[in-house]
Amino acid sequence: xxxxxRKADLVNALNTVNKAVSTRSSIQVLSGVFLEAKAxxxxxxxxxxxxxxKAPLDAQVEEPGAVVLPARIATDIARNLPREEVVIExxxxxxxxxVRSGESQFMLQSLPAADFPQLPVFPKESAFxxxxxxxxxxxxxxxSSASRDETRPVLTGVxxxxxxxxxxxxxxxxxxxxxxxxxxxxxxxxxxxxxxxARSLQELxxxxxxxxxxxxxxxxxxxxxxFEIGGVGLSSRLIDGQFPNYxxxxxxxxxxxxxxxxxxxxxxxxxxxxxxxxxxPIRLRFEEGTLTVSAESQDVGRAREAVPVRYQGDVLxxxxxxxxxxxxxxxxxxxEVRMKFISPLRPALLSGEGDDFLYLIMPIRLND
Amino acid sequence: xxxxADALFGELVGQRRxxxxxxxxxxxxxxxxxxxSGPPGVGKTEAALAFAAALCCNEGGCGVCPVCRRVREGxxxxxxxxxxxxxxxxxxxxxxxxxxxxxxxxESRSRVTIITEAEAMxxxxxxxxxxxxxxxxxxxYFLLVTSAxxxxxxxxxxxxQRVAFQQAPAPELEAYLRGCCAVTDLEAKSFARxxxxxxxxxxxxxxxxxxxxHRAQLINWARRVPEASFYDLGVAADEILASxxxxxxxxxxxxxxxxxxxxDWAGDARTRNRIEKLYDQRIKRERRRAQADGLAEVxxxxxxxxxxxxxxxxxxxxxxxxxxxxxxxxxxxxxxxVPGYLGAVDAVxxxxxxxxxxVDAKCTLEDMLLAIKEALLP
Numbered sequence: 001x002x003x004x005x006r007k008a009d010l011v012n013a014l015n016t017v018n019k020a021v022s023t024r025s026s027i028q029v030l031s032g033v034f035l036e037a038k039a040x041x042x043x044x045x046x047x048x049x050x051x052x053x054k055a056p057l058d059a060q061v062e063e064p065g066a067v068v069l070p071a072r073i074a075t076d077i078a079r080n081l082p083r084e085e086v087v088i089e090x091x092x093x094x095x096x097x098x099v100r101s102g103e104s105q106f107m108l109q110s111l112p113a114a115d116f117p118q119l120p121v122f123p124k125e126s127a128f129x130x131x132x133x134x135x136x137x138x139x140x141x142x143x144s145s146a147s148r149d150e151t152r153p154v155l156t157g158v159x160x161x162x163x164x165x166x167x168x169x170x171x172x173x174x175x176x177x178x179x180x181x182x183x184x185x186x187x188x189x190x191x192x193x194x195x196x197x198a199r200s201l202q203e204l205x206x207x208x209x210x211x212x213x214x215x216x217x218x219x220x221x222x223x224x225x226x227f228e229i230g231g232v233g234l235s236s237r238l239i240d241g242q243f244p245n246y247x248x249x250x251x252x253x254x255x256x257x258x259x260x261x262x263x264x265x266x267x268x269x270x271x272x273x274x275x276x277x278x279x280x281p282i283r284l285r286f287e288e289g290t291l292t293v294s295a296e297s298q299d300v301g302r303a304r305e306a307v308p309v310r311y312q313g314d315v316l317x318x319x320x321x322x323x324x325x326x327x328x329x330x331x332x333x334x335x336e337v338r339m340k341f342i343s344p345l346r347p348a349l350l351s352g353e354g355d356d357f358l359y360l361i362m363p364i365r366l367n368d
Numbered sequence: 369x370x371x372x373a374d375a376l377f378g379e380l381v382g383q384r385r386x387x388x389x390x391x392x393x394x395x396x397x398x399x400x401x402x403x404x405s406g407p408p409g410v411g412k413t414e415a416a417l418a419f420a421a422a423l424c425c426n427e428g429g430c431g432v433c434p435v436c437r438r439v440r441e442g443x444x445x446x447x448x449x450x451x452x453x454x455x456x457x458x459x460x461x462x463x464x465x466x467x468x469x470x471x472x473x474x475e476s477r478s479r480v481t482i483i484t485e486a487e488a489m490x491x492x493x494x495x496x497x498x499x500x501x502x503x504x505x506x507x508x509y510f511l512l513v514t515s516a517x518x519x520x521x522x523x524x525x526x527x528x529q530r531v532a533f534q535q536a537p538a539p540e541l542e543a544y545l546r547g548c549c550a551v552t553d554l555e556a557k558s559f560a561r562x563x564x565x566x567x568x569x570x571x572x573x574x575x576x577x578x579x580x581x582h583r584a585q586l587i588n589w590a591r592r593v594p595e596a597s598f599y600d601l602g603v604a605a606d607e608i609l610a611s612x613x614x615x616x617x618x619x620x621x622x623x624x625x626x627x628x629x630x631x632d633w634a635g636d637a638r639t640r641n642r643i644e645k646l647y648d649q650r651i652k653r654e655r656r657r658a659q660a661d662g663l664a665e666v667x668x669x670x671x672x673x674x675x676x677x678x679x680x681x682x683x684x685x686x687x688x689x690x691x692x693x694x695x696x697x698x699x700x701x702x703x704x705x706v707p708g709y710l711g712a713v714d715a716v717x718x719x720x721x722x723x724x725x726x727v728d729a730k731c732t733l734e735d736m737l738l739a740i741k742e743a744l745l746p
Contacts, residue, residue, distance in 0.1 A: 022639075023636060023638050023639045023642070024639075024642060026642075026643070026646050027442075027443050027445075028443075028629075028630045028633060028634075029443060030445075031630075031633065031634040031639055032633070047445070047474075049445045049474055050471065070633045070634070072634065072636045073633075109633065114434060114438075115438065115441075115443055117444070117445040117474060117475060118475045119475075120475070150463050150464075150466070150467045151463065151466070153466065153467050153470030153471075154470065156467075197471070222472065223472035223473050223474070223475075223507075224472065224474075237471040237472050237473070237474060238471065238472045239470055239471055239472075240470055240471065240472050240505040240506075240507070241470055241505070
């Protein structure tokens with residue numbers, strides 16, 4: 001194998017795939033990056049067996065071939081190359097790979113390409129394409145509600161529901177639930193439903209942010225879901241299981257409804273939340289015309305702030321996890337946030353005006 | 369679907385029953401959980417890997433394609449090989465298994481988790497594993513491997529289909545040794561008998577001069593017990609233990625080399641730490657295991673020797689285990705001593721029992737030698 005590439009391209013491609021290099025596995029080949037040179041082009045790939053990332057490398061292929069290089073060392077070398085041009089060559093029958101740039105030469109121990117897991121191939125003909133902006137926005141606003149607790153695997157995923165005209169995503173860690181439906185023309189014939197690990201979608205969002213492409217192509221196979229943005233491919237194993245029936249969790253009706261300016265509420269919650277430490281709740285007390293937000297941590301101190309609000313009826317005092325409440329307010333993409341309550345022990349619902357986003361949040365029982 | 373049973377299980381010696389179960393499972397559709405149980409060194413883990421290869425292979429188990437090869441080398445993404453980290457298989461390891469099981473396979477139609485030394489699951493880990501074992505997703509298979517079935521929780525055992533491995537019959541071992549090693553007929557016969565059904569040990573005797581010397585030395589000790597003084601017995605116990613110390617060094621050195629190679633290749637600090645830790649534990653475990661195997665061999669040789677004396681004394685020479693020591697056996701065996709020989713075998717069995725409960729090795733060994741001496745008093 002012999003390829004000639006530019007240093008900047010090599011560094012970029014390595015940076016892209018490095019996010020999928022395994023840092024946990026005891027399988028040596030997974031801490032490597034797969035380099036494949038074919039007559040029609042060259043690409044890099046890495047996988048930690050959950051996510052795989054494939055990035056094209058703009059290079060001149062003088063002799064086709066494939067090899068696995070140590071990811072970290074290869075990246076360090078690429079960054080420190082003295083010249084713009086770099087030659088990567090593996091002579092037939094040798095296990096070492098030579099990296100040459102200017103007068104400097106590196107000989108790297110490599111592993112055989114046949115030991116690398118077989119990455120899924122992107123079947124272009126069955127893919128559907130949709131707008132990047134709307135899709136990734138949906139990802140960003142929903143995926144943070146997914147659970148990080150491995151004991152309930154299904155909740156570490158995002159339920160993705162795609163129809164011909166819309167994409168809906170749902171995530172919950174059982175303390176809060178985010179639902180966002182976005183109208184996107186997908187052109188998909190059969191509707192698609194899959195549970196995708198939240199981590200994979202967050203990685204996809206990162207790749208999307210760095211790319212200037214406007215669209216994302218998506219294919220779901222039995223085991224994996226594959227995305228492609230501007231030539232960079234990300235595939236992820238799907239989570240097997242039954243996602244909770246979230247529709248059942250959304251209450252049919254609420255007793256109280258409050259509309260407030262999002263930024264103002266967000267600021268107050270963040271300020272007062274500074275004194276809600278170590279699982280202490282943040283308290284929201286609604287009475288005629290006033291909302292009082294307060295928090296107290298033993299051994300630290302307490303905070304309170306009152307804001308005028310259009311509220312009528314009985315006094316309602318309800319407590320939340322400050323972090324979850326802040327995340328919910330931040331995820332509402334409208335100037336005004338609408339909050340609905342039933343009672344201090346029933347979930348509350350946050351939403352924005354003219355926005356298909358719902359954030360259901362469980363309260364914390366207040367002790368006094 | 370082309371299942372090639374010989375390519376998969378050809379290496380198994382004398383496991384006709386286990387092979388039949390596995391082959392039938394591949395033909396008619398496998399269950400989700402199997403328990404490979406049986407004595408050590410008979411090829412259970414190898415069989416589990418071969419079976420896993422068949423579950424992942426696109427041909428249904430050809431044994432030779434790249435998929436099969438990677439599975440058997442332990443580098444396939446859909447086959448996870450789990451063994452104890454430290455003394456136990458921990459709940460953290462089980463959580464990782466549970467998480468990984470909840471994901472669909474990476475590239476194959478199945479996802480297989482092989483748990484070796486499954487008896488090392490502590491109660492917490494076993495309980496964390498139960499639910500996954502009970503309701504696995506359709507693509508998931510679990511192969512548990514153990515040589516101490518009785519130490520597994522019954523709730524685990526009852527959720528698996530048993531694949532019982534046995535000591536390989538001596539004639540098959542003999543044929544196997546003749547096929548793979550340069551041995552004389554007498555050697556093949558002796559090693560097959562002396563190994564008590566373990567192809568791995570029989571092969572070691574056939575191939576390694578130090579292994580043969582060690583056996584000869586052990587037999588020598590066993591022969592000398594009756595005329596040894598109490599002081600001699602203490603020395604013998606020390607010497608026996610000393611002879612076991614080097615065991616596992618070779619394997620440890622191999623693992624250390626692999627650790628260096630993999631660590632230097634990995635690069636980032638987190639992976640390096642993980643690799644270091646993983647290999648350290650593995651090396652410790654291999655050492656401990658080699659010591660335990662070594663002790664087991666000592667007891668096996670001792671028990672075998674006194675059993676043979678009894679066998680030869682009653683004129684059943686052809687049933688003796690140590691066929692290459694018939695001359696010495698004839699020389700030492702007396703019919704009147706048969707109860708004594710059996711008493712000596714009992715003494716060894718008691719020691720075996722004690723080792724299982726981790727009683728101090730030196731105490732147990734000294735006590736055993738004394739008991740043998742007493743049993744053999746004329």
